[in-house]
Amino acid sequence: MGSGRVVLLAIAAGVLLLARCTKDDPAPGSGCDLTGIPYNPTPYTILKPDHFPQVPVPAGNPQTAEGVQLGRRLFYDPILSGDSTMSCSSCHLPQGSFTDNKAVSKGIDGIEGRRSAMSLLNIAYATNGLFWDGRAAALEDQALLPVEDPIEMHATWTQVVGRLRNHSEYPELFRKAFGISNCSQITKELAARALAQFERILISSGTSKFDLFTNGDAEFEDEELRGKLMFFDEGQNASPALPDAQCFHCHGGITLTGNNYFNNGLDSVGALSEFVDIGRGEVTKNPSDYGKFRAPTLRNIALTAPYMHDGRFATLEEVMAQYNDNGFGVSNEDIFVQQIGFPVTVGSTVHYSGLTAQQTKDVIAFLHTLTDTTFVNNPDIQDPFQ
Amino acid sequence: MLTNGVRCFCLYQTFLPTLNMKHRIVLFLLAALLPFAACKDEDPVTNTNNFTLTFRALYDGMPLEKYTNYSFGDKQVLYDKFNTFISNISLIKDGQEVLLSDIEWVNFTPDSAPDDRAVEVSFKYSVPDGDYTGLKLGYGVRADLNAKKPSDYPVGHPLYLETEYWPGWSSYIFTKVQGKVDLDGDNTPETSIFYHCGSDAVYNEATMNRTIRVAGDAALVVEFDLKKLFTFNGQLLDLTVPSNQVTSHDASNIALGQKVMDNFKNATILQ
Structure with missing residues (x-):
């Protein structure tokens, strides 16, 4: 093998490696530095009708405007599914009061689930378990599950986190919401916290x-x-x-x-x-x-x-x-x-x-x-x- | 006392330059006497300890289990829900009430239970050392607390519970006991029974006398026996009478609810 071929092969290998890194895998090494982006989270007061009880918010995940904004974006972004075709909102649409108006929902592989999508209206008040069977204790736990469910979004969190870390906009949004200093600090737990913050604002208007x-x-x-x-x-x-x-x-x-x-x-x-x-x-x-x-x-x-x-x-x-x-x-x-x-x-x-x-x-x-x-x-x- | 002393010293330093010698001497003497005066007023040292109050549900002296058939006279009954509010939980000492809690919700049958056994519900309080002569319980939600509704209470408060409030009564549901009774004799309870009791009129309090020594961590177990709760003057409630099978939702017809709530003290056992 001539030296020219060796150089070409090395370049090709390098390009291949870079190409991989911009897809699904978590960014290796230092990732990207986010410390130049200001972190000034704005406390977010959840609006509710006067005759509703206070909205429970866990101490470990205080509501911020930035967290809600990030959660809202994640909720509607198909980036969370295996083939990037399905988001949380595919089964939880606002016009159906955050259901999909189907008996049971289909995941990205066309497989039907066995249960109907539940309404997310006033879900912040659901402190006795989530899903039809109560298998998730809190919204932060619930948000983790559909992503990896093979008959729902059929992704892996490793895959999804990799996409988020290498995305052109999400690292900044995570920085503003949670104060992370590096892309590599984006985790599934932070994504779930943001989703939970958005879901907690889905409160009745009090105008029915x-x-x-x-x-x-x-x-x-x-x-x-x-x-x-x-x-x-x-x-x-x-x-x-x-x-x-x-x-x-x-x-x-x-x-x-x-x-x-x-x-x-x-x-x-x-x-x-x-x-x-x-x-x-x-x-x-x-x-x-x-x-x-x-x-x-x-x-x-x-x-x-x-x-x-x-x-x-x-x-x-x-x-x-x-x-x-x-x-x-x-x-x-x-x-x-x-x-x-x-x-x-x-x-x-x-x-x-x-x-x-x-x-x-x-x-x-x-x-x-x-x-x-x-x-x-x-x-x-x-x-x-x- | 130390804090007071430090505070006095700072004041002394601040104003000292403005005083003449006579005033300085007087002030010095006052400052010197201050610690003794403070010591004189100080309360005797009283330790406080953790006091654990545990509530337990029984049926005829045995731990209650949901969906388990129990003999009720010549009938079989089963229960699937039992919860109750307790107000004004107090220990009695020298004839005085030492309030432990304004209100607690005691839910023996939570959804999260891994099996059908009624759970024990415990609360911890900080209680001064001493010998107490009794325990006082308020069965239900006392009037001033019952005058509010769940949206008036903060998250986590026992009275924040929306499911335990009924607007039709403008009241919390003080106690829920639900189950079934077998009336057709096939040993399978099939007829629903439920006792949802509420409204200010059915609230009552009782003091159980018992020497309770609190020295170091202490504990007391309070048991509620459902069979006793439905035994009146030695007679079991006649469940063949339809009006005895359910409490009315009509706020003007609380006779059965009153009867059950009044009987709570007779169903209470201190262990």
């Missing part, structure tokens, strides 16, 4: 008809009011005309979810182990938790069809029809599923009537008052790339 009514700034139509009385069982002496729909036991509180886990009577099984999807039981390993799922918020429920963890119901009417059947009596079924409607006593046994067609319409009319279009149209939470 329900909120306006609650604050005395709007009046309900008759059917909406009847629906509310049945939803919260506020009808005095629960009469046949206004029976208890029992909704608020699982969908109570100002966010209309307690973020607790229930078997809400969807399936008839002979044994708890027969549930197709054991839900919360996958996390706790407790058979009594088989078939339980986290109750989703009912705020913006009219925008988040289809419904249930597997998207089995296309409409709210189908959901209500299911509940009107009062469950199947499975041993860990929530007791309130069996008590929807007006109680009819036969001897010592009480049966519940379910709701009439009109009462069902009334409850659905109330559910529509929970729609918050100001939230879904909020410019601060839209795709920054558009």
